[in-house]
Amino acid sequence: MANKPKIKDLLDESACSHNKTKKAACNAPTPGATTGGCAFEGAQISLFPYADAAHLVHGPITCLGASWETRTTKTSYQGRDHTQMGFTTDISTKDVVFGGEEKLMASIDYIMDNYSPEAIFVYATCVTALIGDDIDAVCRHAASKYELPVVPVHAPGFVGSKNLGSRLGGEAALASLIGTREPESTTPFDINLIGEYNVTGDMWQYSHLLDELGIRVLSTLSGDGRVSAIRTAHRAKLNVIVCAKSLISLTRKMEEKYSIPQVSLSFYGKRATSAGLLAIAEALEDTDLIERTRQLIAREEAKLEAKLRPYRQIFKGKKAVLNTGGNKSWSIASALQDLGRR
Ligand code: SF4
Known part of the structure; x- marks a missing residue:
């Protein structure tokens, strides 16, 4: 037992x-x-x-x-x-x-x-x-x-x-599983995405930004995950908790056992995504990565702002009622605030 x-x-x-x-x-x-x-x-x-x-x-x-x-x-x-x-x-x-x-x-x-x-x-x-x-x-x-x-x-x-x-x-x-296999190679920017389940493919909305920055997703628990990858998770430089609550015991224990620090963040909405990317770069403690991340955020926010402009008009003066579960409510609220809702 x-x-x-x-x-x-x-x-x-x-x-x-x-x-x-x-x-x-x-x-x-x-x-x-x-x-x-x-x-x-x-x-x-x-x-x-x-x-x-x-x-x-x-x-x-x-x-x-x-x-x-x-x-x-x-x-x-x-x-x-x-x-x-x-x-x-x-x-x-x-x-x-x-x-x-x-x-x-x-x-x-x-x-x-x-x-x-x-x-x-x-x-x-x-x-x-x-x-x-x-x-x-x-x-x-x-x-x-x-x-x-x-x-x-x-x-x-x-x-x-x-x-x-x-x-x-x-x-x-x-x-x-974790710690039962060694990765073929490691990089200074290897992270684990913990509590990301890729529901309806939402992880793929931001994973290309991590790729562009050279931040490698070594493993996930468990969205689009592979068993062989989670077995190597002990070699990551950072645990990124995407779902704030449920897997916090796991990341605390990995910090104690493997000295992997953790950050908790969300990728819902513009401000959360920008803050999340910057939090990852800062936690990886690389000045060049932090600067590149700031530049990527500025570029992506400008692109998004242009796309959101027509919707701001549609949502102007409207109220939003959320019928969602758990922590997701805060995430959706954040995305709505990006559209100008209060
Ligand atoms: S669905 Fe859950 S609560 Fe119901 S019998 Fe199975 S394990 Fe128990």
Whole structure:
């Protein structure tokens, strides 16, 4: 059970700014909390964009239905996109009585025989966690049999919210993937994008700017991600947290373990994108990069301003009502302010 993260520690995350102002532990489960998605769903959201991996849900088929491909996360992976398949062990009453470990191993064998993924993520769910299936042992056995990462993800729905599940997804990556492979080469400007899921391809809206500046995305967790890349994430010079809250435990632990500093930012809207690019350049502490970034920002803002001008007229005098979830509200509000809304 060595891979099992301590839920209590994750609920009391020292790096979370909310934690300092709350009486109760951060993200402590509250009645009804899972109506916004259970921990298993959160874990799968944080890892599902790895299209080169198979995502095997060890539980009743309904758990798979609750979370499968809910976010339209895009990938440029040229091989078979395994996220188009919904893999589950489909636990039955008989398995609840006699245990589901054999069925889990048979499912892994089936996936390897038919799909040959780069890795397999095995998600515990309420039922298989309650009956006590030792998925760590099965994953260890499968990893050694097939010589590839088979990652246990301990985020059964009953432990708490979707946000906590995303943290647990990060814990699984840290325990089983990060630091298990060396990159072919490194650069002074290697970064990890953490909490960027490339929903509907939004990462591709700004990744070309990073490319132009010579800032290399060594790995992502997990938008348009590759398992082989996240295994090398320990060699990055900077962790860039794109989703402010859910993976902060991961980046704090990477800072402690691998001395990788972190910045938290957003790429929604003109001001956020400009500030984010500059924050990355400053955190990488290179004067030439900072100067080039300032020039790129000035050029891109001028281009964007010309494109936004007609819309400013359309939006003039209008009020905006946001019907969005979580932290995204602030991001969309920021983009609306760029259009002149207050
Ligand atoms: S893991 Fe538990 S809470 Fe989540 S979908 Fe499955 S049964 Fe429901």
